[in-house]
Amino acid sequence: MKKIEAFIRHEAFEPIRAELLDRGFPSLSILEAKGSGRQKGIVEHYRGSTLTVNVRPKLKLEVVVEDEDCQVVVEAILRHARTGEIGDGKIFVLPVEEAIRIRTGESGHEVLQLHDGAEASA
Amino acid sequence: MKKIEAFIRHEAFEPIRAELLDRGFPSLSILEAKGSGRQKGIVEHYRGSTLTVNVRPKLKLEVVVEDEDCQVVVEAILRHARTGEIGDGKIFVLPVEEAIRIRTGESGHEVLQLHDGAEASA
Amino acid sequence: MKKIEAFIRHEAFEPIRAELLDRGFPSLSILEAKGSGRQKGIVEHYRGSTLTVNVRPKLKLEVVVEDEDCQVVVEAILRHARTGEIGDGKIFVLPVEEAIRIRTGESGHEVLQLHDGAEASA
């Protein structure tokens, strides 16, 4: 299993979520983050003085999937998060050893997403 | 060493924290997250229009422990976070290669938690 | 590649960021977290009653770097985050399997930071 962590722009999330849902990956999490990279900070103005903010708001997206689904998710993210401008973000892939669904206690990669067929219904 | 990442309901945190503390795992971190999974979003109403919110607030719990303690922590989480309703969340286990206590600079799994005896006192 | 996750005090971030930038590691992310460890919670007072808050606000710093750079980053964190008081935080190192720059789609460790020479310029 893999954990995909992506730092993206806020506005990219909704299309990514919609596509992942469509492709059978409804399960994901987001966290508010701030980051720096090549993107410059911005200069705020207050009562005539300035203030440089070096980190910019980003959304951190976390999706855990089976190894073979990793590529699909990465591609979905790339498709919607890329504007071509500095600040689009990064994707990292980390190994995951175990996954457990709290509601049922079952573990293994079948708990991860819905795409493996049987589960999806009204 | 393992890192246990769990997405749980907010109300589950306090009992989990209390039990982990009791069992000698006082060290943990939480982050505000939002997630989607099987749980439906909710429909908000505003001035006669509706708004579907597709991600629900969750708490992300992070605990790093020695390999052999992993099970204890997972069980504590399962015990308190399970309501049996959709939306209880997931637990993921990731490998950790190194752990360092900033205060002292010492590293290795002895920095992780208190349970290995000697440390605990008033 | 390694992911360095550090739970630090808020006030430590700015010097760490500055040093990492100087040393060619401009890319990093932060998230608001709360944690418990050896540090006690604080007791708040409200209308004559008390309230114990068991988790304290921390900043979670995430930096992904090449294996060989790991040490430099850890040292930078240690240098600025250590006050010697309880509550200084912890550093964890996790393995990372892949890294992709969303803007260009390129992957591999050359996307991580700037320090590998050619990239840095005005």
Place this chain on the structure above:
Amino acid sequence: MSLTQTVAEKTAELNMVWVAVACILVFLMQAGFMFLEIGFSRQKNAGTGVAKILVNFAICTIAWWAVGYGIAEGGGNEIFGDSGFFFHFDQTVAGELVTGETAMLMLYGLAFCAVSLAIVWGTTLERIKFGAYVVYAIVFGAVIYPLVAHAVWGGGLLSDIGGKPVMDFAGSSVVHLTGAVGALAALLLLGPRRGKYDAQGRPRAIPGHSMPLVGLGVIILWIGWFGFNGGSTFETSASFFGEVMLNTQLAAAAGVIGASLAVYLKGRAVDVGMAGNGAIAGLVGITAPAGFVEYWAAPIIGLVAGVLVVFAVLAIDKKVDDPVGALSAHGLAGIWGTLAVGIFASPRLISEGAGSGLWYGIFGDESLGSAFGQLGVQGLAVLFTFAVVFAISIATFFGIKKTIGLRVPAAEEDAGLDISSHGMYGYPEAFIPQPEYSTGLPEAVARPAASAPTPPRLAPEAG
């Protein structure tokens, strides 16, 4: 028109201008209660406070216009007035034809009724059903407050007890105690907020979400009180309102000092909410005596009220859950204020037939017997108010409980009243760190979201 007549008319108009100013200030107190309560609520219950005040104020207005005013001020017998219903032009109220002046005074009466109603809800925050406001507001505006107001100010039972009138200048008892007793009745049937008491029954602090909003509420109430007390002169003779206003300010100040000091000595912290409660308590305390006592007595009355409120809040919190301290700040301070008249009422200021305060009986030349008699009369007003308001209120809330229900389900309480009763958070953009709420309003009502139909795979039954 003769000059004498003109002067008489202009005098009446000057009086009414003053009452109009006072009336507007008392209306403003609705905002004070709104923010006091919102500030003392968690952020998941911030929006409902707005809707509550608006709807209550509205219903109370119509109930007072249709029925309440008539009962309160429509002459009649010792129990209720019998004219002035559906207040209109060409109507005779208590024997007098309705004029612009009558309208102004009727509106001023409404302002008091609405304040009293607003006090009721202080104990009920964060768990009451919205429908309860609607029902109780009708009963309160049409019957409960009017009965009490009639008894004391409308020529009813308490305006002459063995020759002595109850002295309640602006309503420590009529307005504040009445509200607090309604609050008590509601609280007894509602029970505490979830999580307020632990397994061992020990109280836990549930901090409100915004002290700045509490501060806004307190200062608006404080300012409004100059209309509340100052306007209760109903006229401007000898600029007596100036005396009343000065008493009001002195007591409020002493209330803040008393409460801040008490809470600081207990816990080394100047609790923001308690300082605010101290101001309110001082103001409630001086409400009955404002026009009957000398300046030196005002800070004493306020100081006692301020200290009292701190200990009362702490004591009450051990047993029942009163998030804003309404029982203490309006109830106990209201009782204290009503009795304080019996202690400090100055011979030069008392109503016709009334006895001076005990003080003047003990340290002055006034009759001690008459003073005790007056104190007894003041005590009677407290008992009467308590009995009447409690009886009708508990019956009303019981009826609500048995019919539409008084308290929201636990899941709605956890999620907050904003999302569950109003369909939207009060701060929609806040990252609400709260127990989640599994659904918005009933599915039937929720029209499909505009952005995209909820995909079938996400349905709970899946897998």
Place this chain on the structure above:
Amino acid sequence: MSLTQTVAEKTAELNMVWVAVACILVFLMQAGFMFLEIGFSRQKNAGTGVAKILVNFAICTIAWWAVGYGIAEGGGNEIFGDSGFFFHFDQTVAGELVTGETAMLMLYGLAFCAVSLAIVWGTTLERIKFGAYVVYAIVFGAVIYPLVAHAVWGGGLLSDIGGKPVMDFAGSSVVHLTGAVGALAALLLLGPRRGKYDAQGRPRAIPGHSMPLVGLGVIILWIGWFGFNGGSTFETSASFFGEVMLNTQLAAAAGVIGASLAVYLKGRAVDVGMAGNGAIAGLVGITAPAGFVEYWAAPIIGLVAGVLVVFAVLAIDKKVDDPVGALSAHGLAGIWGTLAVGIFASPRLISEGAGSGLWYGIFGDESLGSAFGQLGVQGLAVLFTFAVVFAISIATFFGIKKTIGLRVPAAEEDAGLDISSHGMYGYPEAFIPQPEYSTGLPEAVARPAASAPTPPRLAPEAG
């Protein structure tokens, strides 16, 4: 000085004290609009609302002093007044020498003009360029509002239509409809906020960020209205202001009830913003009739306005993006209020020469013909106001659009007006979960940060 003269002077001063109180209350309404709009905006646009109100109020003041007051109240012809410009001592306005009284009334007129202007911006939130405020405020304060005010209240065209005057007591049409028409003109040229409509053109809710601030705005406006309507008596005779204020309160209350009920029946939720809109609509509705109708008519007028506003907001939202509901609450309710005079105006209260309301023609002894005539006159006022205000406003906004531009670039809209137009978030410490803004103000302007020079490696060109 003779006593008669003294009494006359004191009478005039009493009137002016009342107007002064009313004026201050109407000024306070600026805070009401500020918070209504801030609350209905997302938090990334919270600070601009403050700057907007301050700058608008300021410009409007100077424009009114220099030009507007003269056009509105400076006598002159049927179209515009011709004296009183750069209002000063020793000046003759409409044939009378300027006095303290004139100054007071001039200031009161300004308060109305500023309210009308504040209404305009309700439709433009979260996307308009700051410069647009500056330009339009000048035109509005100097020309647009004064023309309308002159027509109805300044002895202009509408003060005598075939012998019948338009009856608009405090400005349902002159103030509120005028503002709403300006708002419509701005909206048509601006278009909706990004994301308001989906690909299929279906509206999406864009919730404002703070219902408590909306509540603050509503209750301040409500309170201010007692000055708005009550002060429009301009004097205190027979305490008639009391009647006006009671009508105002009854309509506001009924407005809340109407809107809350309507929105609850539609969606099982008492929408907080809608309850507030109901109050405003009720108040706007009673603004024209306040001094012309009996008490029983006021709740009817308010109730209709309250229900109307809910359906109007829903209908309008389908096509155009009006974040605060200004078109409904001020526009449609303003029209309704103006026409309601023609329906409910009581024979005992109408202006000289005017016809009673239809009601009295149908159910009473009044001439039905005259009643219809009056209704027609009221309708004419609506049409006239619409035409004049729309024409000048659309021209002005078009001019702005073609020159300095009317709308901010998409990136600035996404990032929020606070950071892009004012250089700083309205809540600088909030973790802003919003699309990022790639830069603050133009580089040239941004001086290097104090803490440390931006290191070269971070530059975008790098790598």
Place this chain on the structure above:
Amino acid sequence: MSLTQTVAEKTAELNMVWVAVACILVFLMQAGFMFLEIGFSRQKNAGTGVAKILVNFAICTIAWWAVGYGIAEGGGNEIFGDSGFFFHFDQTVAGELVTGETAMLMLYGLAFCAVSLAIVWGTTLERIKFGAYVVYAIVFGAVIYPLVAHAVWGGGLLSDIGGKPVMDFAGSSVVHLTGAVGALAALLLLGPRRGKYDAQGRPRAIPGHSMPLVGLGVIILWIGWFGFNGGSTFETSASFFGEVMLNTQLAAAAGVIGASLAVYLKGRAVDVGMAGNGAIAGLVGITAPAGFVEYWAAPIIGLVAGVLVVFAVLAIDKKVDDPVGALSAHGLAGIWGTLAVGIFASPRLISEGAGSGLWYGIFGDESLGSAFGQLGVQGLAVLFTFAVVFAISIATFFGIKKTIGLRVPAAEEDAGLDISSHGMYGYPEAFIPQPEYSTGLPEAVARPAASAPTPPRLAPEAG
């Protein structure tokens, strides 16, 4: 009673009704300062602003009642009054028996004193010890403000300088400069907030947390100023208050325009806080001249004040840390306002014995010598106020520093005053992104938490 007598009495009452209205408005300004300061503070210091205002207002009230009023208005000699202490009925103040009117005027005086005190704290935000408020408020309310008020308005030193009185209509100098000088004294002993200056001494912006609250503060202050200036007529003759109010509005408007324009030209952004400071500066500037100048002069005075405040804030920020700009908006604008009287005072409006403004000496027929003389007198008032207030204030703050301490420890400053001085955050639910605070109140005081005893293993000594 004769009709003449009745008219005289009613005239007096009408005056007092006007003063009462004004007094309530000036009291409301406490809320204005509260929100201005809260908005300009970081959210970790939001709650303390509430407690501060309540406690200050309270202490100032008691100090004024007991001592201050007597010193200010109790007749006596050129330095201080000597009657009216512990203000009470049957007392003779400055030779007159106390009446309702006296009470009203005494209360109005208190309102001014409380405003002046509120100004002091603007420079001290986010680092001062709560105890300092308590001590200084006593000294200020009992001695400092009363001495200055006595000198100018109480028949003291400055009411006759070689035959010429200082003209300070409502207190540009007496109230605003006094407050600002106290603020300067406090600031000099306190030093800047941690992090305000970098290693090289360059200032860093420390943005306040809520521009909407700043906006609320500004608009409340603006509204309150109509009571501040308008009520300083003390009576209603010739509706002169109307002239004063119009001047006030014109200057405030020009202040906003001046400041907004200046800050926009400097940085392409209409800084929200600066626009607000501009309004305040305009109002402070017109406070002394309000009743002495013609309408045309008011916008000039306001505009200068508005521009001045921007440059002053920028310049002062380089050296000392004044978070709300009190030194600029109240101090420099106060000086400007006091001097502006000497420039623009109109011959028809000046006090008896006073000289007209320079303007009328240069462009008119007035004596240039007398004009210069008056300007000198105005300058003397500035110097006198500065000297007296600074001397006593710095001594008081020095005493505080040496005894209970003036500034909180660094750890408490970092954690915020809310949690460290009041035991609880002002927004308890906010995720406070701030340096952590290792402990709440002293352990000894903190009773064990209700929910669960702190487990021993968590103790710091562990491991």
